Amino acid sequence: MKIAMVGSGYVGLVSGACFADFGHEVVCIDKDETKIQRLLHGMMPIYEPGLAELVESNVAARRLSFTTDLAEGIAGAQAIFIAVGTPSRRGDGHADLSYVYAVAQEVGEHLSNDAVIVTKSTVPVGTGDEVERILRECNPGHRFSVVSNPEFLREGAAIGDFKRPDRIVIGAEDDFGRSVMREVYRPLFLNESPILFVSRRSSELTKYAANAFLAVKITFINEMADLCEKVGGNVQDVARGIGLDNRIGSKFLHAGPGYGGSCFPKDTLALLKTAEDYDSPVRIVEAVVKVNDARKRAMGRKVVDALGGAEEARGKRVAMLGLTFKPNTDDMRDSPSIAIAQTLADAGVTVAAYDPEGMEQAQPLMPQVDMKQDPYAAIEGADAIVLVTEWDAFRALDLGRIKAIAKAPVLVDLRNVYKPEHLREAGFTYLSVGRGTSGKDNAASGEPAAETVPA
Known part of the structure; x- marks a missing residue:
């Protein structure tokens, strides 16, 4: 044919x-x-x-x-x-x-x-x-x-x-x-x-409904991650616990900095507009869009807090690892990294970054960011490192080398790639997403969101 x-x-x-x-x-x-x-x-x-x-x-x-x-x-x-x-x-x-x-x-x-x-x-x-x-x-x-x-x-x-x-x-x-x-x-x-x-209309709506539902799952687990941090729970354990229920499923239950890309942001907005046109509001999706937009800036503020707060952060330098909205693509559309970099710039923080595929696409979107040729060039002299996209290249970084070249061994892991105990043993201050700081869950897992251990 x-x-x-x-x-x-x-x-x-x-x-x-x-x-x-x-x-x-x-x-x-x-x-x-x-x-x-x-x-x-x-x-x-x-x-x-x-x-x-x-x-x-x-x-x-x-x-x-x-x-x-x-x-x-x-x-x-x-x-x-x-x-x-x-x-x-x-x-x-x-x-x-x-x-x-x-x-x-x-x-x-x-x-x-x-x-x-x-x-x-x-x-x-x-x-x-x-x-x-x-x-x-x-x-x-x-x-x-x-x-x-x-x-x-x-x-x-x-x-x-x-x-x-x-x-x-x-x-x-x-x-x-x-x-x-x-x-x-x-x-x-x-x-x-x-x-x-x-029918043709059912097919058209199926696409929007599918993407909106996945966006709901992502946003739900992100809000559970925030609650875990407050009560001392571990969002990864919570995600496993609910994901093993066949009615829920484990996919799209990974806490992080919010969704981006070419589909979810525009499709949720388009669905809202269609619902508005037909006077049939979709309140859940409305909330998802608002929460996701706010989350990206909140992740930037999380990095500012890791630098000691707004007053201490001004003039410091952050290394951003990963720019694309997900690994294995060069797509920068609505990537959380854009809002995070802007939040840091607004706080007076300078940013150096590395991404295996996305830097050409990223440069026009974040001209204030200094693009580097490899992760270690970005990390050199940094007061903190923020892992934004979970590329495989970032899963086994040389922690000893990082400690030697970074100004301070502070890692803000927005994808929960690393095990907290490994980072603590290596002498890092480590912050992750949704792995709480108090309570029985924390005592069992040994996963404080931030702890500095002498090398």
């Missing part, structure tokens, strides 16, 4: 490469000529483990190609995916659908055969109706079906998620759309991946 993927960003490129690997003929289309030229030369516009190799092998097999010419790219395609961005619209938080509608218009003007037009972009309820209206207005002469097929890819694990999905959600209104989509995903039948056919 020939598939056209309009949009060669994160979703479009990963999806296109994986479809090609299934054996389909895939053309990825993008208006950004520089991006297409880079792809033609094997240069990836994003960092995603395994993606470069997947693209290279399928280009070599002539199953994957790239173009800026939409008319040429969609010619003869039985499935045309719309995979362009839907960022939060400036000023009101609604999803900006201008790119989606522009693609629908152009596809309608150039469509020359029967095809299924698939919205892969994350879009609010009712977007498919408008896409269908645009297409019918532009091109009443061909049979087509508009289908919703949201993606559920985790950055850093997107290829595995695409090839071994928990589920495939397809919102289709007719047999033509359903039959073509069955053929698109036929290779996954071998993996017995569940395919859920629903």
Whole structure:
């Protein structure tokens, strides 16, 4: 089957490469000529483990190609995916659908055969109706079906998620759309991946509901972490205790500095706006958005407190390890590191930072931060170190070397990567998230949130 993927960003490129690997003929289309030229030369516009190799092998097999010419790219395609961005619209938080509608218009003007037009972009309820209206207005002469097929890819694990999905959600209104989509995903039948056919509007809402629910889980465990610090509990034990309940599950119960990235922040906002438009408020999600925004600044204040408080912190230096919102990506969108760095700057603290993949993306967003070539260069002379992103490269740092080059052995671990007893034995002042300072839990675990032990 020939598939056209309009949009060669994160979703479009990963999806296109994986479809090609299934054996389909895939053309990825993008208006950004520089991006297409880079792809033609094997240069990836994003960092995603395994993606470069997947693209290279399928280009070599002539199953994957790239173009800026939409008319040429969609010619003869039985499935045309719309995979362009839907960022939060400036000023009101609604999803900006201008790119989606522009693609629908152009596809309608150039469509020359029967095809299924698939919205892969994350879009609010009712977007498919408008896409269908645009297409019918532009091109009443061909049979087509508009289908919703949201993606559920985790950055850093997107290829595995695409090839071994928990589920495939397809919102289709007719047999033509359903039959073509069955053929698109036929290779996954071998993996017995569940395919859920629903209405188009249900599919559109499913994507937002899924991301909002995961954001709720993250925010809930972060609030439990704050409570643990007050009462002397250990949030990791609490998370295990509730996560072993099959009704709850263990995923997304890792306390940290708050969620970020390309999906959760914009999708929760878009869901709130949809609920507002339909006079059906989602109060839980409203609270989640507020709590998460406040948490990022609170983590910055946690570092200021580790420096001795607002008065003592001014003029000191902090090493920030990790900038991207999660490991194994270069994505800086709404990363907690941005708010943390700004909070430190507002307190008069200078920041040096290192991230294995994200510094090029981070520099324009935090020009006040001094980017370094490795973690130890960032740590040298630091009054405190804050671990923001749990890259594997930060899991086994040379503590002896850090003590020798840092001005003070203070580590604020916002991802709970290290065991407190190991840091205490190494002579560090160690602060983590949600591992309390008093009570029976603390006595059992031996995990004070902050303790200085002489070397």
